[in-house]
Amino acid sequence: MSLRTEPPFRADHVGSLLRPPGLLAARDDHAQGRIDGAALAAAEDAAIRDVVAMQREAGLRSATDGEFRRTSWHMDFIYRLGGISPADDKIKVRFHNEAGDIEFSTAALRVHGKVRLDETIFADHFAFLRDTAGNGVTPKLTIPSPNMVHYRGGPASIDPEVYPDVEEFWSDLAAAYAEQVRRLGELGCRYLQLDDTSLAYLNDPAQRAMISERGDDAEHLHLRYIKQINAAIAERPEGMNVTTHMCRGNFRSSWTAEGGYDFVAEALFGELDVDGFFLEYDDARSGGFEPLRFVPPGKMVVLGLVTTKRGELESKDDLKRRIDEASRFVPLEQICLSPQCGFSSTVEGNVLTAEQQAAKLRLIAETAEEIWG
Numbered sequence: 001m002s003l004r005t006e007p008p009f010r011a012d013h014v015g016s017l018l019r020p021p022g023l024l025a026a027r028d029d030h031a032q033g034r035i036d037g038a039a040l041a042a043a044e045d046a047a048i049r050d051v052v053a054m055q056r057e058a059g060l061r062s063a064t065d066g067e068f069r070r071t072s073w074h075m076d077f078i079y080r081l082g083g084i085s086p087a088d089d090k091i092k093v094r095f096h097n098e099a100g101d102i103e104f105s106t107a108a109l110r111v112h113g114k115v116r117l118d119e120t121i122f123a124d125h126f127a128f129l130r131d132t133a134g135n136g137v138t139p140k141l142t143i144p145s146p147n148m149v150h151y152r153g154g155p156a157s158i159d160p161e162v163y164p165d166v167e168e169f170w171s172d173l174a175a176a177y178a179e180q181v182r183r184l185g186e187l188g189c190r191y192l193q194l195d196d197t198s199l200a201y202l203n204d205p206a207q208r209a210m211i212s213e214r215g216d217d218a219e220h221l222h223l224r225y226i227k228q229i230n231a232a233i234a235e236r237p238e239g240m241n242v243t244t245h246m247c248r249g250n251f252r253s254s255w256t257a258e259g260g261y262d263f264v265a266e267a268l269f270g271e272l273d274v275d276g277f278f279l280e281y282d283d284a285r286s287g288g289f290e291p292l293r294f295v296p297p298g299k300m301v302v303l304g305l306v307t308t309k310r311g312e313l314e315s316k317d318d319l320k321r322r323i324d325e326a327s328r329f330v331p332l333e334q335i336c337l338s339p340q341c342g343f344s345s346t347v348e349g350n351v352l353t354a355e356q357q358a359a360k361l362r363l364i365a366e367t368a369e370e371i372w373g
Contacts, residue, residue, distance in 0.1 A: 008243050061137060170228060193243045193244065199246050200247055229273075242275055269295045320371065
């Protein structure tokens, strides 16, 4: 097997990491007015330096900032797009786990003006990570895909007086993202990941029923979403590798949707113009590997076989067996290994310890080394 010198790497991870207690305390102090923004930024800087070192020591060749400056993986970005703001009403999402259900409530969004890019979002986040990563480690920035702007609220979130023709909304959204991608390239970003739950959720019949009820074409929405991502990255700078991560929800070790990738697979793998797909595959609710038969030559598949939802460590033998099973549908040369999702998609984090998190990342690096060298 050839050594991969560009992303995604044989051993990789999705992005978010557990916030350390000191950082959580600093965030609380800032929210309560006990420290100022400069003090909070200093605490974030220190925590990010430590977590980048942890990723290096685990044997990874890429590093994120753990999304330590964010409250959630997607809304911190989306609310900074021009023309979009939180709405007065709330969205309630039901998450599931082995013990039962939990409900997450958050502000809806409202498209109240023309969608545009008023600033390079997360420019300072990336610049700090870039300068911290050091030699031999590729800094990776994660942002929500453009689809998350639409999937969160649907047609009702878009002011018809602003966008009487919804095609103009899609065009403006793509242009804003394309400009964001261009500016990130100027900052030196060579590894960009578009996080997307929508393309995984749409495999779940219950989610498609919800989409239909709100007035969208649930049977074809994934085609629109693929088109939107392609428009956003069509002019990406030379040398920038773009991946997408698709999961079925991740909040305090719980999930929202179920179902394999079968419904979207042929269009997703055949038409989405990314360099690699991070796919959730940690348990039976993610389905089988058969949809990977649609992955074309040259595209990488990053198998999320290591769960972030529990602390128990997987065995290398089991991981190798599952990778062997997947290689029946896509060549081993096109496979990489990662956790199935982030460890802390929201500031609350999943139910495991920092030591368990690091052990899982080391396991991924060691397993990948034994398989691919």
